[in-house]
Amino acid sequence: MREFLYPAVQPPARSGAEPLRDSRGGEVARLADFWRWAHSDLLTNTERGILAEYIVACALGVHGGTRIAWDRYDLVTKEGFLP
Template identity: 55%
Template sequence: MSGDLGPLVITRRSGSEPIRANGETVGRLGDFWSWACSDLANNTMRGVLAEYLVATALDAAAGTRTEWDTVDIRTPEKWRVEVKSTAYLQSWTQPQLSKVSFHIAPTSGWDTHTGTTSAEVRRRSDVYVFCLLHHQDKQTLDPLDLDQWTFYVLPTPVLDEHCPNQKSIRLSSLERLNPLKTDFAGLQKAVAACAEGMR
C-alpha cells in the first residue's frame, strides 16, 4: 500500500475512455455518463449543471469540479462563488409546481488537501449565484436551454447581514435583498459587479 494518501490529481476526461473487464472493453465512460446523468431535472444533477453553467459564464470551467470544496467555483480573478439552484418543475409526478427556495445555511469548511473540517461555521464565498430554472411547462422543459433559466447574484455580505443564521430563503425574500437579476449572457458582468463592490 502506498504511503501517499493525499488528494488524487483529477484530470479531465473525454467520455471515450474504455470501461474494461479482463482486458476487454465492455463500455465507455460516456455510456456511464449517459446512464447516470441524463436526468438534468432532478435536484442533484440540476445543481451540478447550474454550477457548470455559472463556471462557464465566468471562464472557470476549464478544469474539473471539486466535490466538497468550501465554495463551488473559484474564478481566474480569485472570486469565490457559491451556486444554488432550484426549479418549479421536478422529474417526478407533482401535484403542483414546487415552491421556490434556496439553501443558504452557513457551513463548516472542508479542506480537500488536509482532509479536515473547520470548526468555524460561516459562508465562505464572495458572491452567491441563485439559479432558477423558471420554466413551468413540463412538456417543453429543457435545462440545457439557457433561456429557461434566470440568475440572481448577491454579495455574500448582504446575506450575512440580513440572514446571518438562516438556512433557506424564498424567492420573494431574496428579491427584497435587491440581487442583480440576469440571464446567462449578463451573468459574468453581474458577478463582477457584486464581487468587486460596484453595485
C-alpha cells in the same frame, strides 16, 4: 483557519472515450456510456444543481478543468474572488 498537510487531489479531465474493461481486459463500454446512463436526468435536484454550477462557471470563464465535489468553494474566478 486550519492548515491542511496535503494538497487536494486534482482529478484529471476525462474525454469520455476511456474504455471500461472486464476482468479479462475486454472493453464492455466507454466512460461516456456510464455518464449517459448515470447523469442524463437533469431534472433531479443533484444533477440540476451541478448543471447550474457549470452554467455559472461558463459565464465566469472558469469552466476548464474538473469539478471537485465537496470542495471548500464551488467556483473561484480568475481574479481569485469567491462568488
